[in-house]
Amino acid sequence: MTSRDAAVRIKSVSHQFGEAGDAQFVRALADTSLDIARGELLCLIGPSGCGKSTLLNVVGGLMTPSSGGVEVAGKPVRGPRPRDIAFIFQENALFPWNTVIENVRLGMLFQGVPKAEHETRAKKSLEAVGLAEFANHYPAQLSGGMRQRAALARALSLETDILLMDEPFGALDEQTRMILGEDLSVLLSRTEKTIVFVTHSLGEAVFLADRVAVFSARPGTIKKIIKVDEPHPRNPEFVTSEKFTALRNELYALLHDEIRKTVAEGA
């Protein structure tokens, strides 16, 4: 891949928390390099604490790595880049004192979108995630799945080229997860967005990703990259295909230890 195609270039990023010798010292990431193509959906999967969320925060400029660096759109990342990058967090990061549509508008206000565009963009993104009727509800009045849809609408309204998703469906039940995954695939096939998606779920990774980057245990680095050669939007039948099963099994083999942890956590 040439640098022209790469939306995100991760260049030998290492990160540690605390100083060597400290009780709190943790080497989270070790010398990780990766190019992410424009319009690609890349999943990061790996054992708990392998540094995949750390990597996502480094890409988004929320964290400065101990060494190495990240380029987004050809420019080094030195802090949050709200014009290029939107985040979706695992926890509910909606402002609880604002309604759904107010949350979406507030994101645009922070990013600096002209006021005149707020209304149309907010409506458009809420329709895209199927929450138009719930625009005036407060987050507490919505289910977990609907709250994540609202968070997605807020991120979409920012019209960034890059979307970083940190286990966005991690707190949801299996069925809600499946439906949201399918909807996300449809939604994203219509956009040209580059997406980095951190997940614990093998099925989710195979179903959504163009490529899956598998992390080793701490200090994490990319162990292997698996290509999922299947056009978007992905059909629900893809889940029952032999190709899906084969890819899932390959991931399972690579992540065997982690599966036990995942099962133990009841995810």
Added chain:
Amino acid sequence: MEFRKERVGAGGRAVQIGFLLALLALWYLATNRWGVNRLLLPNPIAVWHQLVDVLRSGEFWPDLRVTLTELAAAFSLSLTFGTTIGFFVSRTGYTIRVFDPLFAGIYSIPIILFLPLYVLFFGLGPASKIALGATISFFPIVLSTIAGFGNVDRVLVTAARAMGASNYQLFRYVLLPAALPVILGGIRMGFTVALLSIIGSETLASLAGLGHHIVQLAEGMDMPRMFAYIAFVVVIAALLNGIVSFLEARGRRHA
């Protein structure tokens, strides 16, 4: 505070009113039937006549003005310093760990004990009441401000920063609405203790004010009129607390 949201209903309200009426009836019977000394406990009807006279004559105005001025000055001071200092302390974990236990510790001692010191420094006039009221009400306000701003969910701050929020926007749209419910509770508490400590210190050492007047009547053995003044202060206090609670509820809605 959760139980505040639910209404007690007509039955509950009847019990509350019945309880107060029963107290009044006991008072009446104690003085008219059971022969309790009138110097200790005046007859409620005599008190009522005195209260009507106090209100008609308007003689309460000078003392009410003194007390309310002291209250306004003390509360403005504690509100300004409490919220400002609280906000800056809440900015780092280190300052919270240093100052929060310090303020909480001082708040737990009865500051009214220092009234003689305040009188020595500020005199018998309103200044000592203002200083004492401001000191006592500063603590609940500063503590709730630290708690409010110090416990804002990290992910909300991160999300706002990631979306490009400026420092002002972060304060106005994230920190303030997150902290306001907690801070408003502390402000209401601060108002209540300011009122209590000002009237209390007026009864102990002062030249004017409602508390001062009540003690004067007591010393003159004018029990019915003293009780009338106490009833008057109770009504004023209830009114003020009602206004503050109303403003608090409005503040919560508009956060």
